[in-house]
Amino acid sequence: MKFIKTPVKGMCDMLxxxxxxxxxxxxxxxxxxxxxxxxxxxxxVMEHIENLTSRQGGDNEKLIFKVMKRGADLKRxxxxxxxxxxxxxxxxxxxxxxxxxxxxxxxxxxxxxxxxQIGNVWRADxxxxxxxxxxxxxxxxxxxxxxxxxxxxLIGATADMxxxxxxxxxxxxxxxxVNDRQILKGAALQAGFQEEDIPSVLISLDKYDKIGLSGIxxxxxxxxxxxxxxxxxxxMYEEISRNITCGEFCKNIEEKYLDPRVVxxxxxxxxxxxxxxxxxxxxxxxxxRGMGYYTGxxxxxxxxxxxxxxxxxxxxxxxIGRFSGADVCASGFSIxxxxxxxxxxxxxxxxxxxxxxSVAYLIDKKAPLEKRMEAFAQAKELRETGxxxxxxxxxxxxxxxxxxxxxxGYREFRKVYGD
Amino acid sequence: MKFIKTPVKGMCDMLxxxxxxxxxxxxxxxxxxxxxxxxxxxxxVMEHIENLTSRQGGDNEKLIFKVMKRGADLKRxxxxxxxxxxxxxxxxxxxxxxxxxxxxxxxxxxxxxxxxQIGNVWRADxxxxxxxxxxxxxxxxxxxxxxxxxxxxLIGATADMxxxxxxxxxxxxxxxxVNDRQILKGAALQAGFQEEDIPSVLISLDKYDKIGLSGIxxxxxxxxxxxxxxxxxxxMYEEISRNITCGEFCKNIEEKYLDPRVVxxxxxxxxxxxxxxxxxxxxxxxxxRGMGYYTGxxxxxxxxxxxxxxxxxxxxxxxIGRFSGADVCASGFSIxxxxxxxxxxxxxxxxxxxxxxSVAYLIDKKAPLEKRMEAFAQAKELRETGxxxxxxxxxxxxxxxxxxxxxxGYREFRKVYGD
Numbered sequence: 001m002k003f004i005k006t007p008v009k010g011m012c013d014m015l016x017x018x019x020x021x022x023x024x025x026x027x028x029x030x031x032x033x034x035x036x037x038x039x040x041x042x043x044x045v046m047e048h049i050e051n052l053t054s055r056q057g058g059d060n061e062k063l064i065f066k067v068m069k070r071g072a073d074l075k076r077x078x079x080x081x082x083x084x085x086x087x088x089x090x091x092x093x094x095x096x097x098x099x100x101x102x103x104x105x106x107x108x109x110x111x112x113x114x115x116x117q118i119g120n121v122w123r124a125d126x127x128x129x130x131x132x133x134x135x136x137x138x139x140x141x142x143x144x145x146x147x148x149x150x151x152x153x154l155i156g157a158t159a160d161m162x163x164x165x166x167x168x169x170x171x172x173x174x175x176x177x178v179n180d181r182q183i184l185k186g187a188a189l190q191a192g193f194q195e196e197d198i199p200s201v202l203i204s205l206d207k208y209d210k211i212g213l214s215g216i217x218x219x220x221x222x223x224x225x226x227x228x229x230x231x232x233x234x235x236m237y238e239e240i241s242r243n244i245t246c247g248e249f250c251k252n253i254e255e256k257y258l259d260p261r262v263v264x265x266x267x268x269x270x271x272x273x274x275x276x277x278x279x280x281x282x283x284x285x286x287x288x289r290g291m292g293y294y295t296g297x298x299x300x301x302x303x304x305x306x307x308x309x310x311x312x313x314x315x316x317x318x319x320i321g322r323f324s325g326a327d328v329c330a331s332g333f334s335i336x337x338x339x340x341x342x343x344x345x346x347x348x349x350x351x352x353x354x355x356x357x358s359v360a361y362l363i364d365k366k367a368p369l370e371k372r373m374e375a376f377a378q379a380k381e382l383r384e385t386g387x388x389x390x391x392x393x394x395x396x397x398x399x400x401x402x403x404x405x406x407x408x409g410y411r412e413f414r415k416v417y418g419d
Numbered sequence: 420m421k422f423i424k425t426p427v428k429g430m431c432d433m434l435x436x437x438x439x440x441x442x443x444x445x446x447x448x449x450x451x452x453x454x455x456x457x458x459x460x461x462x463x464v465m466e467h468i469e470n471l472t473s474r475q476g477g478d479n480e481k482l483i484f485k486v487m488k489r490g491a492d493l494k495r496x497x498x499x500x501x502x503x504x505x506x507x508x509x510x511x512x513x514x515x516x517x518x519x520x521x522x523x524x525x526x527x528x529x530x531x532x533x534x535x536q537i538g539n540v541w542r543a544d545x546x547x548x549x550x551x552x553x554x555x556x557x558x559x560x561x562x563x564x565x566x567x568x569x570x571x572x573l574i575g576a577t578a579d580m581x582x583x584x585x586x587x588x589x590x591x592x593x594x595x596x597v598n599d600r601q602i603l604k605g606a607a608l609q610a611g612f613q614e615e616d617i618p619s620v621l622i623s624l625d626k627y628d629k630i631g632l633s634g635i636x637x638x639x640x641x642x643x644x645x646x647x648x649x650x651x652x653x654x655m656y657e658e659i660s661r662n663i664t665c666g667e668f669c670k671n672i673e674e675k676y677l678d679p680r681v682v683x684x685x686x687x688x689x690x691x692x693x694x695x696x697x698x699x700x701x702x703x704x705x706x707x708r709g710m711g712y713y714t715g716x717x718x719x720x721x722x723x724x725x726x727x728x729x730x731x732x733x734x735x736x737x738x739i740g741r742f743s744g745a746d747v748c749a750s751g752f753s754i755x756x757x758x759x760x761x762x763x764x765x766x767x768x769x770x771x772x773x774x775x776x777s778v779a780y781l782i783d784k785k786a787p788l789e790k791r792m793e794a795f796a797q798a799k800e801l802r803e804t805g806x807x808x809x810x811x812x813x814x815x816x817x818x819x820x821x822x823x824x825x826x827x828g829y830r831e832f833r834k835v836y837g838d
Contacts, residue, residue: 005523016458035802037809044430383454390456
């Protein structure tokens, strides 16, 4: 019989030490977000193929794992010319399921609805180091709050959670970058770009960390924009190295290009979030966030020494409505769970062991019933106090057995012999 | 655009109150099993289609959700006569993945390997009340322990866990039934049945709860077995109503049909498990457990007033080897997670609310920045003490807003006005 030992390409078996770390971090995430009033929900891993291919998912729609129709449906589809063979697909993100969930259950949910979703998603991407075909997403979203209280809650909760998680390994150097899509737009219009140029201009600005202002300048000119607009635009960004405030950055953008309430709103977010523990929250006028669906504040978390962001999000007031028919304002923050685990493991080695007070009972084959019963009774007492106890047969090569248990983290061994 | 609001057929959206109950029970399960030295593992939801269709899964193999090949592979399969269109499938249980996982990671795992797996499985079954196409399994297995210490750990841990969970709603009336496949076999041989009759005889005995001894008698005779064997067989089971011990039941079975060490081993299990808290553990000579792969002790948990078992398992020494090539002895206990939730909800109503000390801040649109900052600072302090706090905009219809929050469980409302 053909049996394949390895997992499906691009997917992982989780070893116990990795699982222990995952579980501890998941618990911290759930506990922290719960304290901010986020309600955990869960949706099926499968979604209707129609929902997954509605062009909201961008390039991810090319990476769907499709689930085949079954029985008579499949037979009909195979017989038809160009019949659709799949009726479902595995979700590639948690946003499409959230939109469907909200449309389906709205009457049973509070307003605003503060949702926490933790779940696996699947993308048939080319596997690379650190990128998998099954991975965990962890999203918080606030639906139905049109005010910036939503952003303050999202950023505050995420900062709180990251501070707690990274405190375990002594990391404090992470920064939450905040910007607003309206400010990005206003700056571009003020410089002289046209409304329709903005998406392309922002794609260039988004490369600031990699190519700097001179690189952006080259790219914009190459794309055929007038030197006057390009120069005016880059002049606005020249001062950002000295950490200017949102108000300072926006002071020369005319009201017709940028509603002053947007600036005020963002400064309120920064003012309310900053006092929350030692976390750095900065206005970052170069922060773009790639996805086109953002409509207001955007945010991202960077960490010293790592070239990737560990969390990101923003307001997307038009998206849920496009799915569900009725407009629902929404703002969300998504953390890269596997990325956070990678950073933790860089600092703590290979996952977590059992606690040091864990006890292993090794029972000799010849141990009489009374001694066995006594061992199990003792084990039960210890377990009731929260200690991890494993009862197992004593091996001929007990030295090796103990070594392996020590590698798991066990420190105390109680041996029950035949006499 | 076509958008479907309902989940995929036979699958569920989890509402927040249901999720809270699920999460609390999952935590109790994980915590209890961890104390018995079980190590949590996780495997991908997808498995190679070859592994899923190796005939170990019985009828479940007919219910596989198949995942389509992609790109050039799919094109080739579509062009070929009778080409296989799927390369993967969603797992229908956690045992096939466990066998693959053990074969793949054996060198990194301790012996015995005590595994805890909690995960969703998928079956394209016809949806019925209480039966879903995506549901959660929760399995503990001990691989590589050939002694009955494995069964004592499995039963003891499961009893401990169930006692804790059901104590929340005042249920104590559950019973763990224990038997051994070797005893079932010995009794049938002693009565005069042939080795090859045993599977069919056990299918009849398995109906004891539904049709009783007279029903079994009728079925066995109808299947053509000799009246002498049938009468001798049923005579053995006539005394069970007075809760006879394993030793009493087996005392007339000859050694050539039943190794006395099997009886001794099962009595040891009962002796070691019984003292573990108020749980009832009984020898039940009618317990069969349907699956053909069991080789030794089998166990099942019943609960007063419910016609279904809530957990079941047994020793299956030959199965992992059939998958992985090398024989590995194994014993496992699987709990029906959704069934346990059903029983809990019967006794406690509709899931769990937020704790009664939870606080909601309602912020008026006109509230000035200082008041907002003060509210967020207070919220932060409360959250640090473990209290759930939600900050949200005050609605025009505040009465309705408060009612909805009260339905969630909130009891304290702090209103922040504009003046």
